[in-house]
Amino acid sequence: MTMPVTNVSKDPQAMTMTIVADFPVPVRRLWDAYADPRQLEKFWGPVGWPATFTRHDMYPGGESQYYMTGPDGERPAAWFEFIAVTEGQSFEVLDGFSKEDGSRDLESPVMRMVFAFEETTEGSRLVHTTHFNSAAELEQILEMGMEEGTLSAMSQIDAVVADLQSFAAGQAVTTQLIGEHQVRLSRVIRGTLDEVWKAHHDPELLRRWQLGPEGWTMPVCEVGTAVGETYRYEWEREGGQDRFGFTGTVLEIEAPHRSVTTEAMIGQEETATTNELTLTPVDGGTLLSLLVTYPDAALRETILATGMADGMETSYARLESEVLSG
Incomplete structure (x- = not known):
């Protein structure tokens, strides 16, 4: 030892x-x-x-x-x-x-x-x-x-x-199951603390990067920036097909470090999660940690099986290349 x-x-x-x-x-x-x-x-x-x-x-x-x-x-x-x-x-x-x-x-x-x-x-x-x-x-x-x-x-x-690679900038979103109904998703984003915070709370910037796979747009982007405010995000394929969205309420917010919100798919509010976003400066950029608490383990498994982490990685890669790089 x-x-x-x-x-x-x-x-x-x-x-x-x-x-x-x-x-x-x-x-x-x-x-x-x-x-x-x-x-x-x-x-x-x-x-x-x-x-x-x-x-x-x-x-x-x-x-x-x-x-x-x-x-x-x-x-x-x-x-x-x-x-x-x-x-x-x-x-x-x-x-x-x-x-x-x-x-x-x-x-x-x-x-x-x-x-x-x-x-x-x-x-x-x-x-x-x-x-x-x-x-x-x-x-x-x-x-x-x-x-x-x-x-x-x-x-x-x-x-x-001694592990210089696993936690460095340039690595894809990592997923860690915590307890029975939580998951932590983490990634180092190549950008300053203030830049990454603004990218998550400025509607014009969000519409540029938080899109998931290619071919989707974000026609509705209503951001909550104070405790008690609600937010609403909606996406659709180019051409107006397959529209869906999420809504929730801001529970805590302390810019540019931490925000806590509820999140539910529109029309399925009974399956709301609690999302805790924390941003921390590290070598190479800003560590983003998102702790999601689900109502139960079954819903956690169902959501993760949809490729949630892959979709987030696509969006974060776009954030780096199309928003923060310039």
């Missing part, structure tokens, strides 16, 4: 534990491993306890929600709240446990963690400092196995950052 950790220090007076680890990759590569939930899942949990992130909003005020799955099926859950983010250099979060219903367990310890990324002659260094509320809490958390668990988790980072 590779162990990049070079130093662990505990200071009861300062109520901190600091872990220093070195990696033979550029700072940006290491940063992106923490910014991309697909990669973070591969090393956030200790060996044998893989993590699943159902939310990961890496911007000030953003949240992350995740659970780890133990060898016997246990699923302890936790959350982050991002206090500060300086892209490529550092981020700071509050870190706590979640209750079974997903809400924050504020009766358990809530720690403050700072992750600082530095360039070295050999690559990059991560300085991970956890701040506790008291010396007693530090001792309590250490007795729970936090140090061993963190070191076990970090032993997996080298393998993740």
Whole structure:
């Protein structure tokens, strides 16, 4: 097992534990491993306890929600709240446990963690400092196995950052099933955060790229840009055949990072999904993560079987080539 950790220090007076680890990759590569939930899942949990992130909003005020799955099926859950983010250099979060219903367990310890990324002659260094509320809490958390668990988790980072291809720009939409009725679709779009956000919320731009296969047009494009507003998109083949569309309501929106909407095919509103769109700057562009929650597993399977991911890939490729390239 590779162990990049070079130093662990505990200071009861300062109520901190600091872990220093070195990696033979550029700072940006290491940063992106923490910014991309697909990669973070591969090393956030200790060996044998893989993590699943159902939310990961890496911007000030953003949240992350995740659970780890133990060898016997246990699923302890936790959350982050991002206090500060300086892209490529550092981020700071509050870190706590979640209750079974997903809400924050504020009766358990809530720690403050700072992750600082530095360039070295050999690559990059991560300085991970956890701040506790008291010396007693530090001792309590250490007795729970936090140090061993963190070191076990970090032993997996080298393998993740060595993979230079799977998460790079230019890869097609990836699909990951989460739980029984969710799916996460991800892709790095070659464009800035603001450009990709605008392309998803400007009707003129949407009509140019969100078309799926060749031969379709978008005669109706009504965008919702505030909580409570509705949107309506309709497509048809050139010539006016096979018209269909989707409608929904904006539940949350925080430009240019995150939006949450409902979505239902027009005429089939009883099968509405909840779509959580998150945009995150990464090397080569902007990581788009779309978490879709379906009413049940059967509908998820039915929709994915229609070639949903392939249709999205066609549209995103058009977005890059016909909208963002110029």
